[in-house]
Amino acid sequence: MSLCRRRRDPIADTIYTLSPFKRICVILFGAVSIHLTIGTYHTFGNMLPYMASYMRNFTDPSVRIEHMMWIPTFQGCFPFAMVIGGLTSSTFSPRVSAFIGCALVTSSVALSAYAIQHSFAMFFIVYGLLFGLGSGIAYVTAVSTAINWAPDKIGVVSGIVAAGFGLSSSIFAPIQTWIVNPMNLPATKDGYFVQPELLHRVPSLFTKLALIYGCMQAIALIVVCDPPFRKSRSNESIANDVDDDEEDDDYERPVFDNDEDTTIQLSPNEMLKSPTFYCLFAALFCCSFYANMFYNLYKTYGESFIEDDMFMAMAFSIASVANAIARIGWGYLTDRTSFQIALSTATCLASVFLLTMPMTRELGKGAFLFWLTGTFVCMGATHALFITATVKCFGNRHKANNYGYLILSTTASGILLAAISQFYLKTIGYTYLFIITSIFPFFAFIIISCIQWTPQGKLVT
Template identity: 25%
Template sequence: MNLTRKRWRTLIACCFINLCLGSIYVWSVFAASMAEFLSTRNGVALTTADLAIVYTIANSVGPITMITGGSFNDKFGPKKVILTGGLMVGIGMIASGFATSVGALIVTYGLIFGLGLGMTYGTAVSTCMKFFPDKRGLIGGITTAIYGLGSVILPPIVTEIVAVTDAAAAFKIVGVAFLIIICGCSFFMEQCPADFVPDGWTPPAVAAGNKAENKNWKEMLKTPVFYVMLLLFTCGAFSGMMVISQASAVAANMVGMTAIMASTAVSVLAVFNAAGRILAGLLSDRIGRINTLSVASVLGIIGLLLLYMTGQGGYATFYIGIAGIGLSFGSFMGVYPGFTADQFGAKNNSVNYGIMFIGLAGAGYFGPSAMRKIYMAEETYHGAFLVACAFAAAGLALTFVYRFFAKKKA
């Protein structure tokens, strides 16, 4: 089969893989039931807050295997790497169904599942990036959007399984399903040739008479623009990671929504998050990555200011605010795989993007932590929105710093 056609099969396999990996966003569904299960079993009262460390670790360890998995991907190809990562994801979830303590969950879900997720996600996205040099923004948007859509599609399914059985059984059932799907899809992942050019497309750099420069991770770390991009990723993703972590609580405590309305708000945030990934990816192919990220930063600032102005009963400002934050966060997630490949070359993007992903991990740690600490100190979320607004404004400023370095390089 022609590689230009075969790449679409690779993209479809990647989408199924990323849909399974998006299950990390379903943690809150597992956590509530698992806290009750462990409390009953061990005779010690536990809440979802006591299990939050499990989710934090699962989110934080991903860059480790994104980097190592990227290196293995370059050496052994995506089939073997995704097969290994899929086994870790499935086994981690299945083992979580046998966990009898928070410590055990940290090992099974936080470490095994989290490391497997990072390895699989990074390899799948980077492989698609290499196959679609003509549509990097759009493909980055699609692959990351499917990952984000896991937070919309999977919660009702997992909720039903938990209701019929319990959290422990749900972990086992979902783990088996994901193991089969991810490992099965791994056999449809192809290694992209280094010199691959889709039929009918001429690389812009080649057309201009310049050879595109591929930097390895060591060379990338020596460039000032890498650190600008890393900080921009952290600042741009800060508000999204912060709000996603407490969206339901914000809707209930700050706006006065019922549990059902709060869950709807979470879905709205997830939909705009996914939409932002695709729309921004497509837009970035037309107006450029950094211009798209500038727009995303402005959307984030507007969304955060609207949330800051929201009070009890302020449904309209709340929904518009979380929509803006969802679009902003989704834009950064959708644009950055292609942005990294554009800047440092597609050849080593598996490793390079894994390192760049540390910026997101930083936002994933500091964003939710800041929100939690501010709420504990002030008993309101409003101060957290101002802090996030400052980060978004810093991100906007960094887009101009990036332009300075890009112009200097040119």
């Protein structure tokens, strides 16, 4: 929260006059709408064959699917941007911070229509770095603002907002496929498209998506705000002696009902000295590795034995809906039990699904859809649970910056994944890739099983 003086926000005042249920619904509408647009980060796997095929045919013949894996890795630079988002939110306001993030995201998508036609390096910078920077700023601002309106329901609120991030794929993946491949033309066994009529639609896809994002974000930004300042009971007698102008000056930062009850409020520097942070960091590294691998390569794997591009889009849409619902469910389970129980359940199931995923090559479409959906349900735990653990372990006050440092682990895991994909995927093949990847969620399970022996670990067990 900002410690600097702020003007009163009339929109925040208006929202606060609503009933508690209605006000959180309004705030969640804004946060979820923003997450629906930036959540298209997870549609990279659906777009990957289109983008790689276009560049191989018109921009750079040396580009392969494996090389494109570096783009989501640097879209994943949003952990750095989350720290920036925390600073911009506290320096200016949540609405200004979210606007900066949304503007960067939409601009990057619009510019990608030009960049993909000229060079891989330009496309990498625009659709990778610029998109990642904007996503991180918008992501952390939206979710932390929503939590500020319901600090006693952190798990459910963060789960609902994260559900918007996950639900995005179910909405936009079919749209992308319908725009680029309305005739359901098949890819080659290597996962590339060669039909000119399909490839020529790829650049315009980015322009159309940017227009959709811009409209959604413009509406959502109206209600992105912190709750208004409320004096505690101990200050009520003082408040009665203050005139209206002086009371306006008291809008320094929101005060929440549970501020006095929160005993742990660690700054980023203090958090970085805690073994609990490094347990969470290592667990998130493992979870994000398997999740990013599956998000980005599920389609190229599936198309190696399923010649139905529209089925792949619809399967991804179904799995993404399950992922979105699961994010709320995992958040609810965390509030009712603990972070440790919820994440342990999700990681054990993920290991089983990944280890047995190669079986779907023989079992066919139905089995692929089941395994895809099951894995996506497990992946839903990652975004919903770790921000909850961050708040419970290190406090609410610095949650944006603290979570930004924690989620740096996703960048590290992304670099490892991109390197493996570029240099070893062709050699080891998908079967061994899934077997190796199944080890990562199991490692996360072991790490979280031991977290209670760290200083703040007992708060999430």
